[in-house]
Amino acid sequence: MSLFTNLLNxxxxxxxxxxxxxxxxxxxxxxxxxxxxxxxxxxxxxSDDNYSSIKISTQQEHKGLESHPDDSRLxxxxxxxxGLNTDVIFxxxxxxAKDGNNALRKYADILSNLPNVRHRILIYITRDYDPKDKxxxxxxxxxxxxxxxxxxxxxxxxQLRWYQFYSLLKERASDILAQEIxxxxxxxGMSHTNQFSSVDLLTMxxxxxxxxxxxxxxxxxxxxxxxxxFGGVIKGAASMTQWRWRSRxxxxxxFSGDNFWCGLGYFNLNPDNLAEYPYLGICLEVSPGFIExxxxxxxxxxxxxxxxxxxxxVNLTILPAWSAIFYQKSLQDFxxxxxxxxxxxxxxxxxxxxxxxxxxxxxxxxxxxVSIELxxxxxxxDLDTSQSPIPEV
Numbered sequence: 001m002s003l004f005t006n007l008l009n010x011x012x013x014x015x016x017x018x019x020x021x022x023x024x025x026x027x028x029x030x031x032x033x034x035x036x037x038x039x040x041x042x043x044x045x046x047s048d049d050n051y052s053s054i055k056i057s058t059q060q061e062h063k064g065l066e067s068h069p070d071d072s073r074l075x076x077x078x079x080x081x082x083g084l085n086t087d088v089i090f091x092x093x094x095x096x097a098k099d100g101n102n103a104l105r106k107y108a109d110i111l112s113n114l115p116n117v118r119h120r121i122l123i124y125i126t127r128d129y130d131p132k133d134k135x136x137x138x139x140x141x142x143x144x145x146x147x148x149x150x151x152x153x154x155x156x157x158x159q160l161r162w163y164q165f166y167s168l169l170k171e172r173a174s175d176i177l178a179q180e181i182x183x184x185x186x187x188x189g190m191s192h193t194n195q196f197s198s199v200d201l202l203t204m205x206x207x208x209x210x211x212x213x214x215x216x217x218x219x220x221x222x223x224x225x226x227x228x229x230f231g232g233v234i235k236g237a238a239s240m241t242q243w244r245w246r247s248r249x250x251x252x253x254x255f256s257g258d259n260f261w262c263g264l265g266y267f268n269l270n271p272d273n274l275a276e277y278p279y280l281g282i283c284l285e286v287s288p289g290f291i292e293x294x295x296x297x298x299x300x301x302x303x304x305x306x307x308x309x310x311x312x313x314v315n316l317t318i319l320p321a322w323s324a325i326f327y328q329k330s331l332q333d334f335x336x337x338x339x340x341x342x343x344x345x346x347x348x349x350x351x352x353x354x355x356x357x358x359x360x361x362x363x364x365x366x367x368x369x370v371s372i373e374l375x376x377x378x379x380x381x382d383l384d385t386s387q388s389p390i391p392e393v
Contacts (some may be wrong), residue, residue, distance in 0.1 A: 053081040056201040162190040228393030259290035282351035288320035
């Protein structure tokens with residue numbers, strides 16, 4: 001049993017797992033400065049530990065610079081002082097989500113503009129592989145590490161993985177708090193090493209088979225019903241890009257650019273542990289900055305109030321955030337079916353029908369999906385929902 005997992009589960013809505021873990025780790029490091037300094041020295045982030053003062057803060061807010069579209073909130077900020085000099089470290093932590101280069105660039109800009117600092121360090125630490133050493137070929141901007149070195153004063157950028165911290169902490173853990181952190185990290189897939197496991201090998205062997213099964217349930221028959229209901233399907237929508245970066249394999253259409261859209265298919269394809277199952281269904285989602293958001297949220301809330309056992313809300317009262325409603329079932333619910341693929345296809349068609357009913361009964365404005373003629377190839381313009389919520393079920 002994990003104390004921290006139990007405490008996190010007390011949240012009835014979307015669980016703030018990353019913020020929760022950030023607070024735990026920051027508190028632990030504030031009590032164990034030797035482990036903090038040992039971790040930083042182990043990765044050659046600092047060269048000595050002759051600091052007389054160490055200050056750690058979380059969720060530190062910084063007003064955006066003139067070139068920034070909004071303010072920033074840092075996961076962890078560390079100030080190391082020798083009495084004469086001060087070194088500052090910003091730590092951006094991710095567990096399941098990915099982070100865009102623009103967010104890290106903002107943190108680098110803020111760090112570079114801090115006065116009276118000797119060494120300025122930006123650390124990006126993730127559970128999953130999320131390379132930041134290069135951008136897409138058609139992106140004119142430099143990668144974040146190169147960008148940091150071009151700033152004046154320059155920023156030293158380091159990219160780490162949580163399993164590395166887990167390994168170091170496991171060697172030095174000597175109290176109950178450290179042991180609870182290790183349990184939480186194992187529970188949330190943060191202890192994975194750089195070794196292939198038996199599960200990884202099974203995934204490799206069966207990958208094409210799994211992909212073919214999902215493709216067959218999102219075939220022309222289902223897509224035709226989706227097009228008829230919502231006006232179109234983005235060409236190439238069910239792609240590996242969606243699977244890799246959004247943990248989902250879906251077909252979708254846009255109603256207002258990237259601000260308002262719906263998607264049908266498989267979600268939560270990279271669960272935190274093997275006890276979790278992906279889920280299937282349809283979602284309707286709106287961005288935090290869409291001008292029509294208040295009207296859409298009001299309609300979504302009516303749907304949830306009238307059909308609480310059918311639709312699942314995500315972030316309907318939280319700003320700024322992507323907000324959505326899901327009509328969904330766990331993949332586990334289909335495992336007992338004799339013909340699972342047929343059952344899944346029928347559920348997808350039922351999902352389309354249910355969202356169409358919701359559209360007609362609860363939204364007083366028309367949705368017009370992107371037509372197939374105007375659809376854009378997925379690999380040229382992916383659906384930009386980098387902060388899109390994937391609810392825990």
